[in-house]
Every structure is written in C-alpha cells, then in structure tokens.
Amino acid sequence: MKLIFLSLILFSFPLFANAEEKSKEMCECLNKSKSSNSAKDKKRCLTLREKHVKALKKGSDAYSQYLEKLGQCEREMVGNGEIKDNLSFEEKVKEVCDCFSLAPKGQKMACFQKQSQYGKTFAEDQKRIEFNQITNSCDK
Structure with a gap:
C-alpha cells in the first residue's frame, strides 16, 4: 500500500512541475507575441498551446493547474493582476x-x-x- 502511494506521489509530481513549466513557457510566448505584434509569433503561441493541451491531457489536474497559472499570467499582461478578496x-x-x-x-x-x-x-x-x-x- 505504501509503495502504491509513493508511486502516485512520484509520478504526479513531474506532471504538476511540467504544468508549471509549460504555463511559464506559454506566458513567455504570449508576452513576446504581445510586444512584437507579429502574426508569426501569435501562430507560434497557438501551436504551443495545442501542444500543451495534448501533453497535459485536457481535464487532468495538471491541465487545470496549467490553466490557472496561465490565467494569472493573462491577468497580469492586461493589467488586472491579482483579484483582491478583501474589497467591499x-x-x-x-x-x-x-x-x-x-x-x-x-x-x-x-x-x-x-x-x-x-x-x-x-x-x-x-x-x-x-x-x-x-x-x-x-x-x-
């Protein structure tokens, strides 16, 4: 039982780390695309996004984490930053x-x-x- 639990932890950790790496990669691509305003850069980001969705398996926990991190990046890019829960x-x-x-x-x-x-x-x-x-x- 301990072996199964340990295996699950060891195999799931790379997926979450992978999701974070992929979201950082995508964020960098989006920032570059935004600053260059080049169609070629935008197409590169779309292709990268498709690759990430396929690798992380849409609907998985890693994919959800990827979307969450990517959403944070997009909010920062447009100037929304963090959502302030303590506001009235x-x-x-x-x-x-x-x-x-x-x-x-x-x-x-x-x-x-x-x-x-x-x-x-x-x-x-x-x-x-x-x-x-x-x-x-x-x-x-």
Missing part, C-alpha cells in the same frame, strides 16, 4: 466598472474576466446576482 461589495463594483470605462474598444475581455473572478468571491447567490446585474450595466 462597492469597491469590487467600482473596480469592474472602472475597468470597462477605461478599457480600449475591443479589449474588454480582461474586464469580463475581472467581473467573473470578483463574482466568484461572493458566497451568497443573491449578492453574486446583484453584483453581476450592476456590473453588466457598466459595459454599455
């Missing part, structure tokens, strides 16, 4: 509405992501629904 309801609304009002046209995806992340911080369904209704009106 009104402050979270203000953050999302400010994002929508300041985002250049066609680049509001980061604001929708911020809205989603802040929405997940509410334990009460009614608060989450209210938050989404108020912040949806900001994107007009």
Whole structure:
C-alpha cells in the first residue's frame, strides 16, 4: 500500500512541475507575441498551446493547474493582476466598472474576466446576482 502511494506521489509530481513549466513557457510566448505584434509569433503561441493541451491531457489536474497559472499570467499582461478578496461589495463594483470605462474598444475581455473572478468571491447567490446585474450595466 505504501509503495502504491509513493508511486502516485512520484509520478504526479513531474506532471504538476511540467504544468508549471509549460504555463511559464506559454506566458513567455504570449508576452513576446504581445510586444512584437507579429502574426508569426501569435501562430507560434497557438501551436504551443495545442501542444500543451495534448501533453497535459485536457481535464487532468495538471491541465487545470496549467490553466490557472496561465490565467494569472493573462491577468497580469492586461493589467488586472491579482483579484483582491478583501474589497467591499462597492469597491469590487467600482473596480469592474472602472475597468470597462477605461478599457480600449475591443479589449474588454480582461474586464469580463475581472467581473467573473470578483463574482466568484461572493458566497451568497443573491449578492453574486446583484453584483453581476450592476456590473453588466457598466459595459454599455
């Protein structure tokens, strides 16, 4: 029994390390693509993403970790950074509405992501629904 448990730990650790390495590699690719604005670099990132999805096996724990790290990278790239859980309801609304009002046209995806992340911080369904209704009106 101990041998099986030890084997699972040893075999799963490289997968998680692998997921972190792959997310760093992808983040570097996205940063390079963003700064160069080259179609060739963007295509390279798409190809890399397909390779990572195949290697990590979509739906696995390693793949979930990869997506989480990649999401953090993307938030940092667009200036959203970390989501602040300690903000009041009104402050979270203000953050999302400010994002929508300041985002250049066609680049509001980061604001929708911020809205989603802040929405997940509410334990009460009614608060989450209210938050989404108020912040949806900001994107007009």
